[in-house]
Amino acid sequence: MSILLLIALLVGAVITANIVQPFFKRIPEALILVAIGVLFSILPIFHGFKINPEFFMFLIIAPIMFQEGQSHSFATIRKNSKNIIQLSVFLAIFTVALVALVSSNFQTKWPLALTIALAAIIVPTDAVAVKSMTSGLKMPKGLNKSLELESLFNDATGIVLLNLALSFFAKGTLNPVAGINYFLFVAIGGLVIGFALSYLMVGLGLYLNFHANSAQATTIPLNLLTPFVIYIIAEHMGTSGILAVVAAGIVHNWERSRLQLISTESQVVTATIWQTLTTLLNGIAFVILGLALPAVFKTMATFGWAGSLILLSLALAIYLAMFLCRFLWVTFQGGQHLTEFFGKKHTKNRQHRARIFGLSGVHGAVTLALAMSLPEKVNGHPLPFLDEIQIVAALVILISLLIASVALPLILPKENQAYSQEKLESTRNKMIDTAILSVEQQAISHDLKKALSQTLQTQKFTNGRRLGQKDFSNDFLPLVATLVDELNDYIDSESTQQRFGDGAVTIYSKIIRRGLTNPATKRHPLMNFARQIRRAQAELRFHTRTRTFTRKQRARYQKQYLAEHPNEAQKIASFRDNRQAVWALNNDVQSFADHLLAKHLAEKMISGEDTADIDRVRVLLDRFFQTVAHDYQKVAVTVPADLYIQAFGAEYRFVSQSLDQKKISSSLADQLYHEINQAQTLQLMDLTTETE
Structure with missing residues (x-):
């Protein structure tokens, strides 16, 4: 039960951060997650919290790296293979050497092997935190890609170098040839295992997509299990599990390119699950970092002010050494293959990108996990300076996060928005109004128009705002008054009276007068509730007085009443005739009201006026007609899929025409296309589920 509670609290911490983030827009999400983790450490369940490095790498880092691999195609990796080796291997080794040199010359008296171990712990970077x-x-074009590719592989480099440093400390000697062979075995072995196993699982997934009875029930769980299975096998064989899952992710990216438009529903669901899962896991990783910090600071307090100051100074020196290393490496590295990432050599642009690249060397939960993975004993003896190494690693993480969060906004210009939120909402509303207008002009029943229009209207409320009572304010009453006049003119026309009779027309005129004359007040829920109570009290008094509680009693009473009052039979027959006529007239008025709304909507769209009052009046009229129809007949409506496709097609055409006429930018069009795709996929999936 405690494990389930722990998971629930970690997820709750991430949710809390997402709620808090909009109120502190200038503070990066990573720092908010760390702060919430520190606050959550107060809870009793987190007292004495310690990271289990093996489970942390397996349950959190492995799926994150798998998803990172899925976001990069094999063609991209092959094209940038030389850059990846330089960023993730040569730069990492250069960084380790420089950081080890700084640490060994500090007042810590650490053995060289442990300074190398600390440097290896600091190597992994976190591109997600930078984002x-x-x-x-x-961000300069290409620089984000360099950070992502570096972060994709340097975790494994840090892990391998850490194992080499611990072996060096245990044996007392370091064989360079053996070290290189070990590095190649772990790295290349992990890649080979990842590619091979993932290729087999992709082949199995392709087979199941075409032959399984329920492809989604098998391929999606298989895809979710892939990184965990491959990580375990790779680690069991002594290779890099991290590189194995990265390779598996790249192969799965190739799988998506092979499937293309085959099994689209499975691909959409799988992509959504992975995006949600990795976002959650990234948040949990920073929360866990925050949970571990109080224990680190508590240990730090045992060293006193002087010892703590030395450790803090060492952490600052290491961070500066890493920044200098990254800055110098980008500044003086040649080669045309790096121009895409860092610009031309010996230019101001290259120096500017070098500073950004240096500041973007942010460290995260992987670094803390490696620090916490250090063994307490080596060769049967306690590992010296264990607490100091873990404290320095935690301090470097915090320093990198804090400096980057302050410095990057100062040296990077604000992103020029291709379109404003107001422009997006305005264009979206016009797009939806166009689709609704196309629906209104179709020769289909009012109920189908109503259901389809209501569904399309929900696209307007993507910001979370719902259509509620506050939307029914007095600003739409002039349009209501205009429509009521037009409806009354139609009802009082000679053709309507000839078709439905004076009695039905008189009754329906009274219904309109009572239901639409003052809609802002007559639809108040408290008044409806009070009316229902009075009606229920009257019915209770009637049934008590006449003793008609069952169907037989009511039928017997009606028969006796008609026998005693023969004139009432004619009135009842007349009422039934009028009821049918009123119901038919209600349907006819609905169709005419649809025509009027379409006319007013088209007029407002041409003049560029706001169409919000059309939506409000549409809701009001739907409630009115529904109330009348419920008195006589209940209607259940299922909208066919082809009508939804036609409506979304109208939205596509509007966006395409607006783009061709240069009324909107391509980025705004892409956003609207994405929204239409999502809405269409969701709606058609719902229809498929209903028909199964």
């Missing part, structure tokens, strides 16, 4: 810090900022 959260540069949200809304304009």
Whole structure:
């Protein structure tokens, strides 16, 4: 039960961060997650919380790296293979050497092997944290890709170098040839295992997509299990599990390119699950970092002010050394293959990108996990300086996060928005109004028009706002008054009276006068509730007085009443005739009201006026007609899929025409296309589920 509670609290912490984030837009999400983790450490369940590095790498880092691999195609990896090796291997080794040099010359008296171990722990970078810090900022083109490719593979480099450093400490000697062979075995072995196993699982998935009775029930769980299975097998064989899952992700990216438009529903569901899962796991990783910090600071307090100051100074020196290393590496590296990432050599642009690249060397939960994975004993003896290494690693993480969150917004310009939120909402509303107008002009029943229009209207409320009572304000009453006059003119026309009779027309005129004359007040829920109570009290008094509680009693009473009052039989027959006529007239008025709404909507769209009052009046009229129809007949409506396709097709055409006429930008068109695709996929999936 405690494990389930722990998971629930970690997920709750991520949800809390998402709720808090809009109120602190200038603070990166990573820092908010860390802060919430620190606050959650107060809870009793987190007292004495310690990271289990093996489970952390297996349950959190492995799926994250698998998804990162899925976001990069094999062609991209092959094209940038030389850059990846330089960023994830050569730069990492250069960084380890420089950081180890700084640490060994500090007042710590650590053995060289442990300084190398600390440097290896600091190597892994976190591109996700950098993204959260540069949200809304304009990163130089290509630089984001360099950070992603570096982060994709340097975790494994840090893990391998850490194992080499611990072996060096245990044996007292370091064989360079053996070290290189070990590095190649772990790295290449992990890649080979990842590619091979993932290729087999992809082949199995392709087979199941075409032959399984329920492809989704098998291929989606198989895809979700892939990184965990491959990580375990790779680690069991002594190779890099991280590189194995990255390779598996790249192969699965190739699987999507092979499937293309085959099994689209499975691909959409799988992509959504992975996107949600990795976002959650990234958040949990930073929350866990925050949970571990209080214990680190508590240990740090045992060293006193002088010892703590030395450790803090060492962490600052290491961070500066890493920044300098990354800055110098980008500044002086040649080669045309790096121009895409860092610009031309010996230019101001290259120096500017070098500073950004240096500041973007942010560290996260992987670094903390590696620090916590250090063994407490080596060769039967306690590992010296274990607490100091873990404290310095935690401090470097915090320093990198804090400096990047402050410095990057200062040196990066704000991103120029291709379109404003107002422009997006305005264009979206016009797009939906166009689709609704096309629906209104079709020769289909009012109930189908109503159901389809209501569904399309929900696209307007993508910002979370719902159509509620506050939308029914007095600003739409002039349109209501105009429509009531037009409806009354139609009802009082000679053709309507000839078709439905004076009695039905008189009754329906009274219904309109009572139901639509003052809609802002007569539809108040408290008044409806009070009316229902009075009606229920009257019915109870009637049934008590006449003793007619069952169907037989009511039939017997009606028969006796008609025998005693023969004139009432004619009135009842007349009422039934009028009821049918009123119901038929109600349907006719609905059709005419649809025509009027379409006319007013078209007029407002041509003049560029706001169409919000059309939506409000449409809701009001639907309630009115529904109330009348419920008195006589209940209607259940199922909208055919082809009508939805036609409506979404009208939205596509509107966006395409607006783009061709240069009324909107291509980025705004892409956003609207994406929204239409999502709405269409969701609606058609719902229809498929209903018909199964």
